[in-house]
Amino acid sequence: MKPKGLLTPQRKAILDVICASSDHPTAAEIMDRLRERGRQFAYGTVYNSLKYLTETGQIQELRVGDACRYDARTEHHHHIQCTVCGRVDEVFAPIPGEWAEEVARETGYLLDQDQILLKGVCASCRARTS
């Protein structure tokens, strides 16, 4: 008897919500959006589903601030968060190989190229502040 690893109706509904979102929703936001669509699952189901979808590579989990956020874009990319408003955006500019090597040499780590979180101030917050 093999493990099932099914895309159950619950998991499918959660994946759909994430695919329809471009703002990296948190688990709580995903639950809100499910409710708007007339679906409501137990906390445990949502977290279990997010774990399953992440582990099977269907979504990407990124921890930002005090919550995990989820992204349907699974291509290699990084993220940047605004230190003023908290929004999170994608960064597709690849890390320069030279710098990655320098970091690896300095730290002894094997770099994970997809999990970099940058910080900064987004365009609209800069406009508002200055």
Next chain:
Amino acid sequence: MKPKGLLTPQRKAILDVICASSDHPTAAEIMDRLRERGRQFAYGTVYNSLKYLTETGQIQELRVGDACRYDARTEHHHHIQCTVCGRVDEVFAPIPGEWAEEVARETGYLLDQDQILLKGVCASCRARTS
């Protein structure tokens, strides 16, 4: 009457613990180490002190995983966390200016050069895994 902004005995004790630590302790770990030294303060005091020390530039706060960690090294540098064991290390290799510009151009963000969190697998976890 001006605000005081004092380095009270509590704040001093907390700063001492952080200066004596090289492993980026969390608030909970700081409280443990205070207790080992025979000091114990209210949660509120510890968090208030960490905020004060961060705002006055005496320590650096970095959010990693589900908790904030504190670092007595305030020079410009980044951090890298092991995705296996969770340890956090310093990265002093500066971001290549060219890449920073590319990210700024792509995202419209004004990059904060000191707040980059990288992920990877540390040397000892790699040795253990392979």
Next chain:
DNA sequence: TTTATAATTAGACTTATTCTAATTAATAAT
């Protein structure tokens, strides 16, 4: 000294997440 404000305290509260025990669903072997 009195007065105003800052800092500390204990503990309640919030938020994100994990865990648990019971139930339901689905598959595999009979």
Next chain:
DNA sequence: ATTATTAATTAGAATAAGTCTAATTATAAA
């Protein structure tokens, strides 16, 4: 088809990090 086995879901309790509040203590300026 029926039963055994395991997976997934559920409701809700438990945990962990951090914030908030009201009362108290400490400090400094007038």
